[in-house]
Amino acid sequence: MKTNCTRAQAWALLREYNEDAFHLKHALTVEGVMRVFARELGYGDEEEFWGIVGLLHDLDFERFPEEHCKKSQEIMAQRGLSPELIHATASHGYGITVDIRPEHEMEKVLYATDELTGLTQAAALMRPSRSVMDMELKSLKKKYKSPSFAAGCSREVIARGAEMLGWNLDDLLQKTLLAMRVDEARIAALEAEGFPEEA
Numbered sequence: 001m002k003t004n005c006t007r008a009q010a011w012a013l014l015r016e017y018n019e020d021a022f023h024l025k026h027a028l029t030v031e032g033v034m035r036v037f038a039r040e041l042g043y044g045d046e047e048e049f050w051g052i053v054g055l056l057h058d059l060d061f062e063r064f065p066e067e068h069c070k071k072s073q074e075i076m077a078q079r080g081l082s083p084e085l086i087h088a089t090a091s092h093g094y095g096i097t098v099d100i101r102p103e104h105e106m107e108k109v110l111y112a113t114d115e116l117t118g119l120t121q122a123a124a125l126m127r128p129s130r131s132v133m134d135m136e137l138k139s140l141k142k143k144y145k146s147p148s149f150a151a152g153c154s155r156e157v158i159a160r161g162a163e164m165l166g167w168n169l170d171d172l173l174q175k176t177l178l179a180m181r182v183d184e185a186r187i188a189a190l191e192a193e194g195f196p197e198e199a
Contacts, residue, residue: 001046001049001050001084001088001104001106003048003049003052003081003082003084003085004080004081004082004085005052005079005081005082005085007048007051007052007055008198010052010055010056011055011197011198011199012197013056013059013075013079014027014055014056014059015195015197017059017060017062017063017075018058018059018061018062018063019062020062021191021194021195023058023061023062024191024195025121025187025191025195026058026117026118026121027054027055027056027057027058028055028183028187028190028199029117029121029180029183029187030054030055030057030058030110030113030114030117031051031052031054031055031183032051032054032179032180032182032183032186032187033054033113033117033176033179033180033183034050034051034053034054034106034109034110034113035047035050035051035054035183036178036179036182037050037106037109037113037175037179038050038051038106040175040179041105041109043105043106046106049084049085049106050106050109052085053085053088053089053106053107053110054110056072056076056085056089057089057092057110057114058072058114059072059075059076059089060072060075067097068093068097069089069090069092069093069096069097069098069100070090070097070098072086072089072090073086073090076089087100087103087107088104088106088107088110089110091103091107091110091111092107092110092111092114094111095160096154096157102164105165108161108164108165109161109165111157111160111161111164112158112160112161112162112164112165112167112172112176113161113172113176113179114157115153115154115155115157115158115161116153116158116161116172116173116176117176117180118150118152118153119140119143119144119149119150119153119158120132120135120140120176120177120180121180122143122149122150122153123135123139123140123143123149123150126143127139131184132177132180132181132184133181133184135177137170137173137174137177140173140177141170141173144158144173158172
């Protein structure tokens with residue numbers, strides 16, 4: 001998988017279209033998770049690409065929520081970004097906003113973990129530590145099974161993503177939880193700094 005976009009360029013592009021701390025934190029969280037999965041699933045040589053896909057997956061959501069995964073394709077194409085990057089980022093909207101099916105394992109990971117990272121982050125904020133570092137699978141499962149908790153995070157998409165990957169739901173939840181621990185401290189530090197231009 002290829003991209004003609006550096007990580008620094010991707011962050012600058014994200015900042016151009018996103019100002020809200022929630023969206024910037026989510027982008028960095030998904031980037032980190034994607035990098036961890038790239039290494040763990042044997043795609044270490046593509047880690048940068050996986051990370052950039054995670055960073056830019058919601059590029060258009062803050063400004064163009066009604067055109068999510070559609071406007072981003074237009075923006076990226078205008079910037080001359082690679083078709084692989086455009087397809088990968090848009091594919092997480094499959095069956096929701098676009099008909100671009102996740103094909104590569106990387107795209108399936110993004111599809112499966114995007115909503116789940118949001119739910120997990122929401123669950124972390126309910127804890128005294130406000131962290132995923134001391135969260136266990138059983139606690140996350142309890143929140144997952146409560147339809148009223150983080151109701152905007154689609155359980156259907158998460159479950160479908162696990163199925164796409166051929167994983168059981170517990171494996172997806174546990175692996176994503178552990179992946180989120182890797183970058184949590186760094187992301188918190190960037191958040192405290194107001195998400196500087198060089199992050």
